[in-house]
Amino acid sequence: MSTLEIRDLHVSIETDQGVKPILRGVNLTISSGETHAIMGPNGSGKSTLAYTIAGHPRYTVDSGTITLDGEDVLEMSIDERARAGLFLAMQYPVEIPGVTVSNFLRTAKTAIDGEAPALRSWIKELKGSMEALRMDASFGERNVNEGFSGGEKKRHEIVQLELLKPKIAVLDETDSGLDVDALKIVSEGVNRVKENTGLGVLLITHYTRILRYIQPDFVHVFVDGRVAEEGGPELAERLENEGYDRYLTGSTVG
């Protein structure tokens, strides 16, 4: 049983126009087995929250805490966070020229486990996961994300989720740009990992359609750098019908 706790988190970024505050007091607690959906308008800071949890150097934490099972996540380096059990499926996965998918996955697996996986079972596991996410075996010899379509990149993120077996995963718009079939394949993948490992999920999305496949236990409305409202799955339906207008009074959102 693991718990990721975010308390009164304030985060800013350095821009050409000076320091820009983005997160203004975020509170969230995600435990193993739970699925939390975060919905909110463009520019409200959802990706900022995701990157801050993962430790991206562009974001400065001004105050507040993030802990994983009581351990101070903010004290950890990017890779330490991953090894501690955090995972971020990125909104825009980057291309890495010259590094093949199979080399990358094996290197990551070795780093996370602290030892190289047994070759035979690893090959089997890799093959199984790629197949389940409908990624042809030939992807193994391609360079990471290079020339992948938008949907292929997202499926590759979920292959990593399945192989690396984190405790808590943040999925940043993993559903964006997926066709109906791919959405189903990706959702099934996430559900399979949840079932097998008791993964806790923080799912950032703009659409309720993914929530029909991945049932959220909690829905958080994210506006202007903080959680404006929390509720159950019914809140997502209401947002879909009504939009974010009622939360935006008086504040401007980029």
Added chain:
Amino acid sequence: MTSAPSAAPEAAPLQHAHGPGSPVPVQTRSERFASASHADFPPVTGRELEWRLTPVARISDLLDGALDGAPFPATVSPAEGVRVEWVARDDARIGSAGLAEERAAANAWSTTEQALVITLTAEEAVTVTVDRTAPDATPRAAHTIITAAPNARGTVILDHRGPARLTENVEIIAEQGSDLTVVSLQEWDDEAVHLSSHFGRVERDARLKHVVVSLGGAIVRVNPSVHLAGDGADGQLLGLYFADAGQHLEQRVYVHHIAPHTVSRVTYKGALNGEGARTVWVGDVLIGRNATGTDSYEQNRNLVLSDGTRADSIPNLEIETGEIAGAGHASATGRFDDEQLFYLRSRGIDEQEARRLVVLGFLLEVVQKIGDADLEARLLGLLEDELAAVEVV
């Protein structure tokens, strides 16, 4: 074709390029003065277009001095369908692909007593390795001719080791319909100096893949020029270099599209690490008057791994015909891509390992284009050694 922003073409200062004592600015790359005679080139000052980025004071023995013109050591791996011979300097084949265009090359040209001639004759692809290990630091000259007979296929690897001080010319002829790969691999000792001019001629429907890999040596300057002389000729020029502290690695590439429907791809990638690591890449592409329907693209990318390095990257494109299929160039020199590092580290890979992967991946992109599994594996090993020796920060 895309074209990324690039450095301005090298301004041509008034100099000797049109011949001794005729100070005419270079108009077109193909009009550069050429001669087999050392005396035809005035002493090098270091201000010449050709030499201004090279530490000329450290190579005066090769530019001006007496050279040992006896055959440079070469052990050629025996292979079916390959002829290997040493020929006298009056052999008709000498000069058939080009002529020296600068003083060090001319010094070698006029001193070499015999040329090593390697001729591939078989249509069955062969790989020939020429082990060229310098026994000592005596200034030496060499001349090599590599020919693929019509429709022949094969790879010739020139493998350089030892403490050489070598200035040399290499002629490469891909006859009609042939498919030739020539690799010049510089694994020299730390103090070695190597100045090498390669002259390639690619005939009708032939393909030349030319690969320069420079890893070892104090000063290494390999300048390949390739003339796409026959209709449909294809030239692929690849380069890979890794400059450590104090190393000077230079490559001046020239592709001349002479015939119609010729294709060229120039891809050079380098990494620089350590105080005084220095690289130069100049890429000239000339699409001649008759070279209609040609397609060319040249790019150079450098990855800077530390402070105190300098990479010059200068692409030039000259087009003399209006009817081309495509022509473009790109040049970029930069530090690590933080997003790539973040991506790898967010998967648990520690910083050192992530950087190693990114550098290796950056360079392997070129290795992956060579298309020879054994050689690719060997280069991967060499690059890993190179990386293991540096604390990549």
